[in-house]
Amino acid sequence: MTTDRALPAEEVRAEVEAGQRRLRALLPALTDAQVREPSALPGWSRAHVLSHIEGIGLAMARQARYALRGELIEPYDGGRPARAAGIEAGAVRDAAALGHAVRAALTEASAAWAAVGPADWSRPVHYRDGDLRTALLCWWRELAIHTADARIGHGPRDWPRELCRHLLDHLAPRAPKDLHLVLEATDGSLTRHYGSGAAQTVTVRGPLTDLTAWMAGRAPHQPLDCRRSGAKAPLPELLDWP
Known part of the structure; x- marks a missing residue:
């Protein structure tokens, strides 16, 4: 991951x-x-x-x-x-x-x-x-x-990229257990996969700082794009902080 x-x-x-x-x-x-x-x-x-x-x-x-x-x-x-x-x-x-x-x-x-x-x-x-x-x-x-x-x-949009990378690793336990959650940064090549590839895939796309803010339970600066089985979907509910 x-x-x-x-x-x-x-x-x-x-x-x-x-x-x-x-x-x-x-x-x-x-x-x-x-x-x-x-x-x-x-x-x-x-x-x-x-x-x-x-x-x-x-x-x-x-x-x-x-x-x-x-x-x-x-x-x-x-x-x-x-x-x-x-x-x-x-x-x-x-x-x-x-x-x-x-x-x-x-x-x-x-x-x-x-x-x-x-x-x-x-x-x-x-x-x-x-x-x-x-x-x-x-x-x-x-x-x-x-x-x-x-x-x-x-604010979160000012967070350094290294901090965002660390937070996305640290907050991995927040990902729902019954999904294959994929985060894709639209302002770079970073991708994060959480959960089993055998589960239903939910892909969330947006700037790295916005993805990190969401995983940290904070409001993204702009709305994230969430897709489930290719169709637009609401963001999944995250689990508790580790």
Whole structure:
């Protein structure tokens, strides 16, 4: 199913740094009224999304810090309930306090990941019982997707192609099990096949960023073309996030 090379960890770290710089540049313009406005995520304001970016950035940086000591630790003290409570508590801050907190988290993330050397990427972490590269990939996904969710000027259509390729691989478990789902990018040669070729084929075509947005549960910039047995059809329902 996967046809693209796995991006080396050092290149992922460079992409993460670029994403952090983009977010930093977008934060100063936010007003108190704007952080209260809805995000792209149902029930969450921009402040909720930014508070989550702060939290996940610190959580993955913590995975890196402890891994370099040869220790394992939960991403969040108190697990998912503490994570949810932290997002709600952080979302009540005004734009200045929120921006300061997010910038501080980005600074810590940069420092933590900069400390990881070429021989360290296979060090184990608690997150998904993976390694440091796994944790870095998580931060890359979370940073890019939630920056888009915040609706502050950088959306899915701006996602780098390497990120799109990674997301299409990571999100493969979302493909329906009873279909042979084929994604065809109309702005390049990328094609993804999910499921068994013996199942009914559903082909979805569109720009790479729009295909990726759909697989990530986000709205494509323009409608995708979906065909089932050659006839136009509604997009299939995707499964839960992996």
